[in-house]
Amino acid sequence: MDSKKKDLFITFAKIGLFTFGGGYAMIPLIQKEVVDNKKWVSDKDILDVVAIAESTPGPIAVNAATFIGKKVAGPAGALMATIGVVLPSFVIIVAISFVLETFQHLRIVQYAFRGIRAGVLALILKALFTLLKQCKKDVFSIALMSLTFAASVFLDINAIILIICCGVMGIIVTSYRRGREKNDIS
C-alpha cells in the first residue's frame, strides 16, 4: 500500500477517534487535519466538501472522508479514508456492547439509565432548536415541518416516504417560484 493511502487511513482514523457527537462536530477537526496539516484540500474546497456532505444522504463524516479520499488518491483512497473514519467507532462500540450486556441488568445501571433517558430527550430538543434556527422560516418550510410532524405522529407514516415526498415537493415549489420570478421580470 502506498504511503498516501496509509496516510489517509491514519488521518481519518484519528478524526474518527477524536470527534464526539459526530456530524458537524467533525468538520473543524477535518479542517485542521486535512487543510492545515496535510494540505490535501484548500480552504475554499473544504466549503464545497461540507456543502456536498450536507446535500447527499448519509453520515457527514463518511461523506467527507469518501470525498477527500477520492480527491487525494482515487477510489482506493476513498476506501481507505472511509474505513479509517469508521473503524474506531466500530471497535469501541463492539467493546461497549459487551460491557452493556454484562451490566445492564444491575439495578444501579437501570436507575442511571432512567435519569439518562430524560437527559437524552433534552439533548434531542437542543439539536432540534439548533436545526430550526438554521432553517429558513418561510410559509413553505413551516408548512412542510408541520405536515411531516403531523403525518409522522398522528398517521404513523413511514419516515422514508415522507422524506421522498418532501424532497419532490421542494423541487416542484422552487422551480414554480423561479418561473414566477421570471414572469415578474418580463
Place this chain on the structure above:
Amino acid sequence: MIFLELFWTFFKIGLFTFGGGYAMLPLIRSEVSAHNWISSDDIINFIAVSESTPGPFAINIATFIGFTTAGIPGAVCATAGVVIPSFVIILIVAGFYEKFNKSRIVKGAMTGLRPAVIGLIAAALVSLGIEVFFPAEGGSLSHTLISVAVFAVMSFLAFKKKNPILIIVLSAVAGIITGCIPGL
C-alpha cells in the same frame, strides 16, 4: 436471513438520511422498530452511549444494533449497510461536484428536505418523550415526575451550551440518587 436484513435495513437508513446525526433517529425508529430488534428504551439508552463515545452517531448505532442482534458479523453487515450508499454516491458526485453544488434540483430538494428532517425529529422527540415519561412497564407518578424534572433541568443546561457528556453524567447521577431513595 438476519445478516441480509440488517444490511438492507441500514442501507435504506443510510440512503435516506440527510444532515447526519439526529436526522437518522426517525428512520432508525420506523425501520428498526418494525423488526423488533431493539426496544425504544434501548435506542434512547444508546443515544447516550453514542454521545459519550467518539465517532459518527450513524456508525455507532448501526454497529450497536447489528451487534446486539447478531454479534460481530451482524455489526459488520449493519455498518457496511449504512456506509455503502454514502460511499457510492460521493464517488459518483465527486466527478462533477461543482455542478452538483450549483444544481437547481439539488437545491430545490434541499429546501424540502431541511424542514422535513426538522418535522421528523420533532415527531421522534414527542413519541420518545411519551415513552420516557409514561412507560408501558414500571410507570408510576413518581417516575413521571422525576423524569420531567430531570428533562427540565437538563434542557436548561443544554441550552446553556453545556457539554453533552456532562449532561449525560448528571442525568445518570440524578437517576441513581432518586432510584436509591426508598418510596420514590
